[in-house]
Amino acid sequence: xxxxALRDCALAWPGVSAEIKWQDDLVFSVDxxxxxxxxxxxxxxxxxxxxxxxxxxxxxTGQPGFxxxxxxARARWVxxxxxxxxxxxxxxxxxxxxxxxxxxxxxxRRQRELID
Numbered sequence: 001x002x003x004x005a006l007r008d009c010a011l012a013w014p015g016v017s018a019e020i021k022w023q024d025d026l027v028f029s030v031d032x033x034x035x036x037x038x039x040x041x042x043x044x045x046x047x048x049x050x051x052x053x054x055x056x057x058x059x060x061t062g063q064p065g066f067x068x069x070x071x072x073a074r075a076r077w078v079x080x081x082x083x084x085x086x087x088x089x090x091x092x093x094x095x096x097x098x099x100x101x102x103x104x105x106x107x108x109r110r111q112r113e114l115i116d
Contacts, residue, residue, distance in 0.1 A: 003026065003038060006026075010036060014115070015030045016028055016030055023042075024040060030103050030114070035050060035051060037049045047079055
């Protein structure tokens with residue numbers, strides 16, 4: 001999944017914003033809480049990181065192409081080194097689950113406002 005496809009997918013969900021941070025990364029957030037990071041420039045270009053369920057973290061980081069996300073692994077984020085190796089629908093499902101996990105940490109009132 002390339003940058004335009006990821007933008008189209010994620011920005012369609014309620015409350016999502018996207019902005020460039022740290023000069024090289026496109027960060028998708030829901031209510032200012034990150035749920036996906038795509039490196040768009042630099043040596044990490046093309047890599048995508050997102051939050052996963054606790055029980056999936058060890059499973060995924062044990063697979064080729066997945067690694068603990070730098071700086072975010074303790075929060076159960078993984079990084080996909082070659083997103084093109086994943087079918088687009090599978091990557092979309094991982095990013096959607098990350099959105100749901102982060103949205104689930106918002107206040108109950110805000111969660112109700114973000115129902116899609």
